Amino acid sequence: MRPVRNEIELGAALRDRRARAGLTQAQLADRAGVSRGFVIDIERGRRPRAELNRVLAVMRALDAALSLVDHRTPSAEQALSDLLEDS
Template identity: 45%
Template sequence: MVIRDAHSLGIGLRAARLKAGLTQAELAERSGVSRRTIINVENGHSAGEIGRIITIARALGLVMVLEEASNTGDVGIDLKWGDL
């Protein structure tokens, strides 16, 4: 999934959380952030620091890859399962 803004980042993280069978509270505990932070990020209100977002992604077994999109020249972030 290519992340173009805070909203699509939230959608991607929520989808990964649900796929993992975790509640927001369980993900908060696993990633060491508050449930409120999880809620804010999932709703596209990720004004928080990128470090917290990366921590949440890692707790879901995701890595974030910054790469240039080949057909548009836009830069996006791609969420992928597993380690690179």
């Protein structure tokens, strides 16, 4: 999982996910209940103010989820500590 920080990265992540699912843009649009033009625009990062419910519909159609993560980069000591806690 890679962090997504802007609409360009979100579009690329959704395009990659769609391709891995073997879906065309039209098929994804149909599953999500949005237009193919909307899917094209999202994948190209051209909808920075897109309605969240429509973006989430596309994500649900791809069986994808949104996760919020801290934007800060942890220190090496903190990263090691986090890894040790998870194991």
